[in-house]
Amino acid sequence: MRLSIAAVAQVALTGGLVHAASTFSPARPPAIPLAVRSPYINTWLPVGKDGGNGGYLAGEWPQFWSQHTNAWVGMIRVDGTPYTWMGAAADGPAAVDQTDFSYTSTRSTFIMNVGGKVGMNITFMSPVTPNDLKRQSLTFSYLDVAVHSLDGSTHDVEVYADISGEWASGDDSAVIEWDYSTASGVAYHTISRQQQNEFAENNEQAAWGTWYWATADGDSLTYQSGSDVDVRGSFANNGVLANSKDTNFRAVNNQWPVFGFTKGFESVGTESVSTLFSIGLTQENAISFLGQGEGLTTVPSLWKSYFSNGLDAMTFFYNDYATSSGLATDLDNRVASDSLSAAGQDYLTITSLSVRQTFGALQFCGTDSAPLVFLKEISSNSDIQTVDVIFPSIPLLIYTNPKLLAYLMDPLYINQESGHYPNTNAIHDLGTFPNAKGYPAGNDELMPVEECGNMIIMSLAYAQRTSDTAYLNTHYKLLKQWAGYLVNDSLVPANQISTDDFAGPLANQTNLAIKGIIGLRAMSEIAKLTGNSDDEKSFGDTATSYISQWQNLGINQAANPPHTTLSYGDGDSHGLLYNLYANSLLGFGTSFVPQSVYDMQSAFYPTVALEYGVPLDTRHSWVKSDWMMFAAAIASSDTRDMFIKKLANFISATPTNRPLTDLYDGNTGDFPGITFNARPVVGGHFALLALPS
Ligand SMILES: *[C@@H]1O[C@H](CO)[C@@H](O)[C@H](O)[C@H]1NC(C)=O
Numbered sequence: 001m002r003l004s005i006a007a008v009a010q011v012a013l014t015g016g017l018v019h020a021a022s023t024f025s026p027a028r029p030p031a032i033p034l035a036v037r038s039p040y041i042n043t044w045l046p047v048g049k050d051g052g053n054g055g056y057l058a059g060e061w062p063q064f065w066s067q068h069t070n071a072w073v074g075m076i077r078v079d080g081t082p083y084t085w086m087g088a089a090a091d092g093p094a095a096v097d098q099t100d101f102s103y104t105s106t107r108s109t110f111i112m113n114v115g116g117k118v119g120m121n122i123t124f125m126s127p128v129t130p131n132d133l134k135r136q137s138l139t140f141s142y143l144d145v146a147v148h149s150l151d152g153s154t155h156d157v158e159v160y161a162d163i164s165g166e167w168a169s170g171d172d173s174a175v176i177e178w179d180y181s182t183a184s185g186v187a188y189h190t191i192s193r194q195q196q197n198e199f200a201e202n203n204e205q206a207a208w209g210t211w212y213w214a215t216a217d218g219d220s221l222t223y224q225s226g227s228d229v230d231v232r233g234s235f236a237n238n239g240v241l242a243n244s245k246d247t248n249f250r251a252v253n254n255q256w257p258v259f260g261f262t263k264g265f266e267s268v269g270t271e272s273v274s275t276l277f278s279i280g281l282t283q284e285n286a287i288s289f290l291g292q293g294e295g296l297t298t299v300p301s302l303w304k305s306y307f308s309n310g311l312d313a314m315t316f317f318y319n320d321y322a323t324s325s326g327l328a329t330d331l332d333n334r335v336a337s338d339s340l341s342a343a344g345q346d347y348l349t350i351t352s353l354s355v356r357q358t359f360g361a362l363q364f365c366g367t368d369s370a371p372l373v374f375l376k377e378i379s380s381n382s383d384i385q386t387v388d389v390i391f392p393s394i395p396l397l398i399y400t401n402p403k404l405l406a407y408l409m410d411p412l413y414i415n416q417e418s419g420h421y422p423n424t425n426a427i428h429d430l431g432t433f434p435n436a437k438g439y440p441a442g443n444d445e446l447m448p449v450e451e452c453g454n455m456i457i458m459s460l461a462y463a464q465r466t467s468d469t470a471y472l473n474t475h476y477k478l479l480k481q482w483a484g485y486l487v488n489d490s491l492v493p494a495n496q497i498s499t500d501d502f503a504g505p506l507a508n509q510t511n512l513a514i515k516g517i518i519g520l521r522a523m524s525e526i527a528k529l530t531g532n533s534d535d536e537k538s539f540g541d542t543a544t545s546y547i548s549q550w551q552n553l554g555i556n557q558a559a560n561p562p563h564t565t566l567s568y569g570d571g572d573s574h575g576l577l578y579n580l581y582a583n584s585l586l587g588f589g590t591s592f593v594p595q596s597v598y599d600m601q602s603a604f605y606p607t608v609a610l611e612y613g614v615p616l617d618t619r620h621s622w623v624k625s626d627w628m629m630f631a632a633a634i635a636s637s638d639t640r641d642m643f644i645k646k647l648a649n650f651i652s653a654t655p656t657n658r659p660l661t662d663l664y665d666g667n668t669g670d671f672p673g674i675t676f677n678a679r680p681v682v683g684g685h686f687a688l689l690a691l692p693s
Pocket residue numbers: 111120121146272
C-alpha cells in the first residue's frame with residue numbers, strides 16, 4: 001500500500017518546517033497546470049487549502065483534473081545526497097527548497113535550492129500553436145530540468161524522474177503493459193492498458209491509446225521499470241538505474257509499476273546543464289461521430305495527417321523543443337503585452353492562467369485539409385461539443401485563430417445537415433465525449449433560444465474575422481431556420497433554461513432574450529453578406545422592433561440606480577447582462593443597442609458587487625468568471641477594472657484546490673456546492689482581447 005506524505009507536508013508547512021517560503025508570481029492559483037494539453041493529458045498540482053499543499057511541487061501528488069493521482073516523481077542527488085523535487089512518494093528523501101513559482105500562458109516554472117549547493121529550474125511547458133496545426137495536433141507536453149551550481153563549487157548531480165501506470169488508466173485495478181526502446185536519439189517507455197477499449201473512459205481518463213514517457217538517449221542515461229519501491233530506491237541509493245525491464249505485466253496498483261529515467265551530470269558548475277522529458281498519449285482514432293451517412297464513423301487524431309505512427313509523432317515532438325519553445329515564448333509575450341495594455345497586471349494574471357486550460361479541453365481531429373476540433377465540457381459533465389460551452393470559450397479562439405470556430409462548429413453542422421436531428425432549434429451538444437453520436441430522437445437538453453442565438457452569432461463572428469462568406473452560404477438554410485425560431489421565441493422566451501442551467505429554468509429571462517435578439521440582428525447581417533436582401537430587411541426589422549420592446553420589458557427604470565432585471569416584470573431582480581457582449585463583438589455598436597444601456601449597467605454593477613465578483617443574478621451569490629469578463633469587456637473603464645480586480649483576487653484567495661473553476665461563491669471564493677473545474681469556458685477571460693479594434 002502506498003501512503004502519501006502530502007498530509008504530513010501540509011502540517012509541517014503550516015509550522016514553516018519543511019519548506020522555505022516560495023514566492024508565487026503572478027499569483028498562487030488553485031491548481032498549477034503541469035501537463036495540460038488535451039482532454040486526456042490534463043495533469044495539475046493541487047494548491048488550494050481544500051486539499052493542496054500550498055503550491056509546492058515536492059510533497060504533493062500531481063492529479064488528473066478529476067482528482068485521480070497521476071504519480072510523477074522527481075528526485076535529484078547532489079554529491080551522493082538524494083532529495084525529492086516532485087511528488088509525494090512515501091519514504092522518499094527530503095524535499096528540496098522551492099524558492100519561486102511562476103506561470104505564463106504556456107509554462108509553469110519552479111525554482112529550487114538543493115542544500116545551498118545546486119539550483120534547479122524546472123519548467124513544464126504545454127505548447128499552444130493554433131495557427132500551426134501540425135504542432136497543435138501533437139498530444140504531448142514537455143518537462144525541462146536545468147541544474148547549476150549555487151555555491152561556486154562543482155558538484156556531481158544525478159536527475160531522476162518517473163511516472164506511474166496511473167497515467168494510462170483511470171482504473172487502478174486495470175492491467176497495463178509496458179516497454180522500453182530508443183529511436184531518433186530519444187529513449188522512451190511506452191505504457192498502455194492491456195485491454196484496449198476504444199472510445200471508452202475510466203473515471204474520465206482514456207481507456208485506449210499508448211503513453212510515451214521520453215528523454216534523450218545517451219551514455220549518462222539509465223532506465224528501469226519495476227515497483228515504485230525498487231526503482232526509486234535504486235536511484236536514491238545508487239544514483240543510477242538498472243537498465244532493466246520488469247516483465248511481469250500487472251495492475252496499476254499491484255506493487256505500483258513505475259517507469260524511471262536517470263541522467264548523470266559530472267562536475268556541474270555555474271553554467272546550467274539540462275535534461276528534457278516529454279509525456280504524451282497517442283491514439284490513432286480519437287472520436288466516434290454520427291456525421292455524414294447513416295452510421296457512426298471513426299474520426300482519426302489530427303497527428304495522423306502528418307506522421308505515419310505514434311513513435312514518429314513522439315520523436316518529432318521531443319526533438320522539436322527549441323522551435324516549440326520559441327513559439328511558446330511568442331505566445332507568452334503576445335498575451336502579456338496585449339493583456340497589460342488592455343487592463344494591466346491583474347488582467348494578465350487571469351488571461352495567462354486560462355490559455356492551457358482552454359486548449360486542454362480540445363481534441364484536434366480529422367485531416368489537415370478538413371480539421372475537426374472536438375470539445376469536452378469537462379467536470380460539469382462530459383458532454384461533447386456543447387454549443388453553450390463553445391460560445392463562452394470563443395474569445396481566446398478568436399484571439400489566437402478564428403478558424404478554430406469553424407473547426408468546432410463543423411461537427412455540429414455536419415450532424416444536423418445530414419438529417420440526424422429532428423428539431424427546428426439548434427442542437428445543444430453531440431453526446432458524451434468521445435462519442436459524438438448526436439440525438440436522432442431530438443432528446444437533447446432543451447436550451448433552444450440559447451443555442452440558436454449562439455450558433456448564429458458564432459457563425460457571423462467567424463465569417464467576419466476570416467472573410468469566409470462562403471461558410472454562411474453553405475449553412476444558410478439552417479441559420480435561417482434557427483433565426484425563424486428566434487423570431488418566434490426570443491422577445492418573450494418561454495419558461496426554459498439558459499446556459500446557466502444550474503440556476504434553474506425561468507420564463508422571460510432578460511439576458512436570454514437579448515441574446516436571441518442580437519442573433520436576429522446577426523442573421524440580418526448574414527443575409528446581407530450572402531446577398532439575400534429580403535431576409536436582410538425582414539430579420540433586421542424584427543430585430544430593431546424587438547430591441548426597442550426589450551428595453552421596455554427588461555429594464556427597471558424606476559430603480560436607483562436603474563438596471564436590467566433577471567426576468568421581465570421582476571423589478572427587484574437583477575443579473576449580469578453578459579449577452580450584450582455579442583453586440584460589441586459583432587461590431588453592431590450603439591446604433592443597435594443604445595449606449596444608455598451600456599452606461600446604465602456599468603453604473604449599476606458596482607452597487608451589487610460581492611467580495612470576489614458581481615453575482616450572476618439575484619437567485620444566488622454565485623459568480624461566473626467567464627460571464628464577468630464578457631461584462632467587463634464592454635463596461636466603463638472603472639467598472640471593468642473592478643471586475644478584473646475581483647477575479648484576480650479570487651485566483652489568489654480561493655480555498656479550492658482544483659483547476660480554475662468558472663463558478664464560485666462571490667462571498668467565500670469557494671465552490672458553491674457544484675465543482676466545475678478545468679472547463680474551457682475560461683477562454684472567455686479573453687473577452688477584452690477579442691473585440692474588433
Ligand atoms: C533559472 O532561474 C533563475 C531565477 O529565475 C534565472 O535567473 C536563470 O536565468 C534561470 N536559468 C535557466 C537556465 O533558465
